[in-house]
Amino acid sequence: MGLREVKRERTRQLIADKAFELFTDRGFGRTTVEQIAAAAEVGPSTLYRYYPTKERLVLEFVEGSLFEALDWFREQPQLSLPDGLQGVVERVLDQMESNPDRVRTVYELAGQTPSVSAHLADVIWRWRDELTAELTTRLTADSSDQPLAGASVPFTAALAAGITMNVIEVTVQTWVDNPAGTDAKELAREAMCLLRGGGIPLPTADPTQL
Amino acid sequence: MGLREVKRERTRQLIADKAFELFTDRGFGRTTVEQIAAAAEVGPSTLYRYYPTKERLVLEFVEGSLFEALDWFREQPQLSLPDGLQGVVERVLDQMESNPDRVRTVYELAGQTPSVSAHLADVIWRWRDELTAELTTRLTADSSDQPLAGASVPFTAALAAGITMNVIEVTVQTWVDNPAGTDAKELAREAMCLLRGGGIPLPTADPTQL
DNA sequence: AGCGATTATGGAAGTGACTACCATATGACG
DNA sequence: CGTCATATGGTAGTCACTTCCATAATCGCT
Known part of the structure; x- marks a missing residue:
């Protein structure tokens, strides 16, 4: 170098x-x-x-945290997908917890300025899209993992990436809003327990007569 | 009037x-x-x-579809949350399917222009936030529905809203990408089956040793 | 219908983000 | 040291967006 x-x-x-x-x-x-x-x-x-834009200056740190974790994920093909995704969540939260003030300020600025919140949403979306792409290649590679009855691989990958993103978002949001002191990774654990335990009201597959 | x-x-x-x-x-x-x-x-x-911005002109239709469904949801307090959310998903998809060209064009413009995709993400986020708020009030109202062991209500609401948003997004994305002819609501049904059936690799709650 | 109050409109002037371009300077490499 | 590739700074220009004011359209009331 x-x-x-x-x-x-x-x-x-x-x-x-x-x-x-x-x-x-x-x-x-x-x-x-x-x-x-x-x-x-x-x-x-x-x-x-x-x-490229004034807004990206605000998001430098968040963006870095997210994509560092993604890079790590790409370098760990031996891990199972659940373990890998868990690692991603942990790494992102570790980064956030290493600099709470910065994260808090980013959210404040996003709350005050629409264009900042727009670019924040965009950065997170692009991240999710790249995660989807990575999950897609992995799911196609070892499709022996699961039969994936009928559902296409990209579809499954997108759902998995979306949920992972949700867990991170909800956790960070809650962690930022709380008067400090809460453990972000503990929150994330709760979120995942809820997801697995079915404690969340999901739309039902069967259409009700309306 | x-x-x-x-x-x-x-x-x-x-x-x-x-x-x-x-x-x-x-x-x-x-x-x-x-x-x-x-x-x-x-x-x-x-x-x-x-x-307020040039970008919002592009998103007029998508925004309208989303918030119409949300308004409907607010007017149906008698429905259970799963049924209500199902109705929301259906109504959004109905709107999208009523004007496929417009939706497709929106996604094309978003793909070409970063600021459009940013505002698209932002609109969807705001929608999700309002859905979260509505779910929060409902969950607090009839907390007898479920014990909600330990987890706070807004937390659960945010996860539910996020997943609902994910189902819609993934479905619309897949529907838009495909060469027309696919049934959006059928796709959404698949997504929800996958979610319920556990066919999606989620991050595990237990940290692995890394 | 007529009249005052409210609100919608159009235009003008200005700010500032962002782009395209070019001349210059600075580190890379034989 | 020479050359080459790249990084920088400045200039000029476009255009999104804001603010403000004069004017016009609608409404509510008598």
């Missing part, structure tokens, strides 16, 4: 950090990209080479 | 329709709001009184 990439990563982090400072101080709407660029001592056009 | 509200609804629809035309013709990025306003024969400032 050359000196070039080191500098690149440094600049990248510097920009995101300065941006986050300004956002927490003056708020998202009252901060211009010029101000961020000036604070990071780069030109605005340089800033846009690192981050 | 006065003449005023009739006109308002007419203008609202007119704007969305003209916008959709232009988007399908020239694409989202190559259409300016001025062009849309001109096509609908209103001033740009009027357009912004009806739609």
Whole structure:
């Protein structure tokens, strides 16, 4: 690795950090990209080479946490899918718990600014889509695992990825809302017990006469 | 209802329709709001009184379908939650199936334009949040339904809403991707069978040693 | 019908995110 | 040291979106 990439990563982090400072101080709407660029001592056009939109500056940390866990998952093909997904959930929550203030601020900014919440939702969706893709390849690979009666593999994969995403979202949301002190991974465990135990009201397959 | 509200609804629809035309013709990025306003024969400032962003013009139909079903759900407090949620799923899919081209175009535009997919994700999220709120009040009301051992009501509600949203999303996605002809409600039924039958690899509650 | 109050509309002016482009500088490599 | 690839900064421009005000359409009441 050359000196070039080191500098690149440094600049990248510097920009995101300065941006986050300004956002927490003056708020998202009252901060211009010029101000961020000036604070990071780069030109605005340089800033846009690192981050495509102002919103992505807010989401840097969350995005990183999610995709790190996904990368880990891809490198663990020997694990069973349930164990692998469990590892994904744990890794994401570990990242979040390592920096509670940042996560909290992200959610606050998302709550105040529609475009931020939109981009947050988008990042999580893209993550889920990549997880779906990975699950699809794995399910097709060892389809001996389960007969998968009738249902197509991508369909099953999408459902699994969606539920995993849900568990993470619900857990993080609850963890952020609570006055700190709660254990995120304990919450996630509860969520999964509920899922397996059937304690959740699901839509029924049989249509009722309406 | 006065003449005023009739006109308002007419203008609202007119704007969305003209916008959709232009988007399908020239694409989202190559259409300016001025062009849309001109096509609908209103001033740009009027357009912004009806739609807060250009992206929401794309999502008008999807948004309407989702929230109509939610309104219906709110008006059916006598139904059990599973039946009610089933009704929600059915109603959303009915709406989508009533206008396949429009849904397909929305997904195409979302696939091409990041900001559209971001707003699409956001709309669906807001919908899920409102569904969560409704489920929370209902679960607290008749908590005699189930003991809900230990788990908090909003937690359970959020999971239920999330899964319902997942079923809809996965179903619509699969239905849109397929070369037409597939029955969306049949797909949804499969999804729910998979969910109930445990045919989906979920993260395990017990952490494995990593 | 007529009249005051309320609300919808159109236009003008401005802010700021984002893009395209080019000249320059800086690290990579023989 | 020379060259080459890449990173940077600045400029100019487009366009989404906001704010504000003057005007016009509708409503409610008598």
